[in-house]
Amino acid sequence: MGNIHMPVAICSQAPGSNTTRLTLPDMLAARAARNPYAPLFSDRSTQWTGAEALDIAARRAGSLAAQGVGRGDRVALLCTNRSEFMEIILGCAWLGAIAVPINTASRGLQLEHILRNSGARLIVAESHLVDAVYALDSTGLAAESVWLIGQAQSAAPAHSIRSVPLPPRAEPVEAAELADSDPLAILYTSGTSGLSKGVICSHAQFYWWGRHTADYLGVTAGDVLYTCLPLFHTNALNFFFQALTCDAELVVDRRFSASGFFDALVETKATITSVLGAMVPILLSRAVSPNERAHRVRIALAPGVPGQFQHEFTERSGIALLDGYGSTETNFVIGAHIDAQRPGFMGKLTEGFDARVVDEHDHPVPDGEAGELIVRADEPCALASGYFGMPEKTVEAWRNLWFHTGDRVIREADGYYRFIDRQKDAIRRRGENISSYxxxxxxxxxxxxxxxxxxxxxxxxxxxxxxxxxxxxxxxxxxxxxxxxxxxxxxxxxxxxxxxxxxxxxxxxxxxxxxxxxxxxxxxxxxxxxxxxxxxxxxxx
CATH class of the missing domain: 3.30.300.30 (ANL, C-terminal domain)
Structure with a gap:
């Protein structure tokens, strides 16, 4: 690997324990030292071991540095679930640059807003997605060039940002001296209620996402984690950190396929997977197939799955569903191990976090009464640090030193939390508050x-x-x-x-x-x- 500065190795830590240097380069070095030859990541065509991932991080960082990317620079990433996506994430982390994964469906004003707001100097895009970049007026954008993954399907217009093929990995460079609080990624909210906000996610936040989720799911060495959810969101990206810190492997697919989901579980030898609420009723609506029981998956992370579908899905597939609460800005704040799950409830407060259910003035409401969930963390940097380039939105969301989730919940007397609605989805009719949920x-x-x-x-x-x-x-x-x-x-x-x-x-x-x-x-x-x-x-x- 050449003369590379090797970060301080860290061991897998139980949630709530004290440790230092929770940066991605340190996590990679620790994994390579512990278990160098076991698989860490696969996109079903390419597979990396822990030792290979460490080398890839240093060499991709070398090619980014040759482009002029340095510490604190933002690199936009418009890419589906494939090895190049994770390679850019690792290379940026090694340099201390900040990855900006973008929803591949982003177009027009939304995409332009993300590129302007993030100030990304470099865009890395798959060839079939780059036309969305070419369609923008590049005047005033900070981006200097586009790295293309795959063969371009159309020529870049004369007014567009210069595009070149994705360069090969270069000679390895030394890892930057990073703090746990340094940003690893800026993840933009889905924009379901307006202008997208860039959530600043630190290295330590991703570490704790991985550790808490792995604890609830019971991830152990040798597990194969499978996801077809997009890596540009916290849910799937968190699975990489579970695999990294628990000596497991993450296998990703490009997209969800109802007809091929259980086939993929069998083919990848998955033991743990992830589903979203809408996926479960879609899968249940299909005719029973042999592979629904031929897989090895024992549990799935399943936030937001309606209670009436949970038992049927588990009975039919043999996969236990684990609910919980988290968001891009927070972490796995509320959850329960599988034997303590209660249908219709998210779980109890995770150790290492504090939460309140409050009224519009931030005064706590009694148990059994609905209010807004606000949270904070014991561990430094376990929550996001704010919204990039939007100080007023940051102050609004983190007012009174608590993060305001915008979610209405009820805390029962026994400590279990029940989701009611998004605040903005609440409906007031005939003088009554109605939960759309x-x-x-x-x-x-x-x-x-x-x-x-x-x-x-x-x-x-x-x-x-x-x-x-x-x-x-x-x-x-x-x-x-x-x-x-x-x-x-x-x-x-x-x-x-x-x-x-x-x-x-x-x-x-x-x-x-x-x-x-x-x-x-x-x-x-x-x-x-x-x-x-x-x-x-x-x-x-």
Whole structure:
């Protein structure tokens, strides 16, 4: 590997223990020293051992340094799940540069905003995605060049940023002297409620993400972690740090395939995986296949899976589902080991974190009452440090020295937390607060409903009305009034949707989140069914 400065090696630490130098170069060095030849990462065509990952980090850092990238510089990454993605992450970390993974669905104003806000000097993009960069007006962007992964499918316009093929790895360079608090990545929020904010995530935050998640999942040496979720989000990227610190391997696929999911688990010999809430009902809607039970997976990280699907999925697939709470800005703040999971609840507070449920003035509310979840960490740098280039948003979110999650939750007397809604998804109608999440759960419990999104629209009376956009199961038919009558015994009368829209699909981010702001913008259309115009009157008893 040449004359490389080797970081101080660290050992795997139990959550809550004290340690120093929780940087990615140190984690790589520790893994290479402990278990150099065991697989660490694979994209199903390329595989690295721990020792190879250490070498790749130093050599990719060499090619970045030759481009003029140095400590604190930002490198934008527009790339799907493949080895080059992780290679850029490792190279940036080795130099002390900051990776900026971008949602591959970003286009136009959103992409331009991310590039301007981050001030990225270099863009690394897959050839089939680079046209989104070429389409931008590069005037005023800090980016000096684009490194292309793969053969370009079209020539760059004359006004665009200069593009060149991804350079080969160079001679290794010494690792930067880093602190745990140094930024490793800026992860942009999905933009479901407005302008994307760049969350500044430190090396130590990713370390603690990996350690806490691995503890809840029971990751041990030799485990094979599989994800098809995008690496540009915390969920999947956290899996790399689990594998790195626990002597396991991470295998990634480019995207989720309902027809191929269980086949992939078998082919990769996975023992642990990750699913999102929407994936589980989609998988359950398919016919049973032999590979649903032929895999070795024992547990899946499964945040946000509706309670009514958890038992059915585990019974059918043999995979236990682990719920919990975390966000890009925070960590695995709330959770429970699998034997302490409770359907419909996120779990209890994770050791090393503090949380409160508060009212609009940050005063704690009693157990059993809904309020906003605010959190802080005991370990230094276990939470994000703010929003890049947005000091006013940082001050707003971290006011009173607590991070305000924007999520409404209830803490029960026994310490278990239950998610109610996003603050901005709360609906106020007829003087009553309505949880869109709770209405969605009622709609989803109908056997013909596969996906439901509930949101507020304005009524003629200048208050909120409840609207639901629905995707039905394959070959299912459902009359709107039939669904309303189904909801009546399951919801307060004021929470029963007035408006129903039956659609083929819902707008989503690349990570599978429903983009409710797009549904709100569309609002009531000609195809929308209106309860008030149907002549039916809800029972109020």
């Amino acid at each position: 709770e209405v969605e759960q009622a709609l989803l419990s109908h056997p013909s409903v596969e996906i439901a999104a509930v949101f507020a629209v304005r009524s003629e009376l200048a208050e909120d009305e409840v609207m639901a956009s629905l995707v039905l199961c394959d070959n299912a038919t459902l009359e709107p009034l039939e669904l309303i009558q189904y909801c009546e015994p399951r919801l307060p009368y004021f929470a029963v949707p007035r408006f129903l829209d039956f659609v083929r699909e819902l707008p989503r981010t690349e990570n599978g989140k429903i983009q409710k702001y797009k549904l709100r913008e569309a609002g009531v259309t000609e195809s929308t069914w209106d309860l008030e115009k149907s002549g039916y009157r809800l029972k109020r008893s």
